[in-house]
Amino acid sequence: MNVLATVIRPTEVVRRLMRAHGAASFMIWTNSYKRCRTVKCYAGQLNDEEAFQRDLLEMFTKLELGCPQVYRTESYSVHRNTAAMIVRIPRSMQG
Numbered sequence: 001m002n003v004l005a006t007v008i009r010p011t012e013v014v015r016r017l018m019r020a021h022g023a024a025s026f027m028i029w030t031n032s033y034k035r036c037r038t039v040k041c042y043a044g045q046l047n048d049e050e051a052f053q054r055d056l057l058e059m060f061t062k063l064e065l066g067c068p069q070v071y072r073t074e075s076y077s078v079h080r081n082t083a084a085m086i087v088r089i090p091r092s093m094q095g
Helices: 003-007 010-020 049-062
Strands: 028-032 036-042 069-073 084-090
Touching: 010 028, 010 036, 010 049, 010 084, 049 069, 049 084
Parallel strands: none
Antiparallel strands: 028 036, 036 084, 069 084
């Protein structure tokens, strides 16, 4: 694993990229599960979802972290009537 990748956690890389693409810091969530961690923001906050995904894959490649799962899910919440962009990072990629 790349030395830089052990210093900067993959979840922090995702959060920084989300902020760089327009998401507000207080609207980004990181969750921890048994087999993975996820970082989520509401897709409407991102200026360009495709550019975000491209930059994310480029950054993970540079840091030799592998390829995270990126997916969009529809929201059924009354309060947030928008889709969410979720990046799933397996524990094996966490160093």
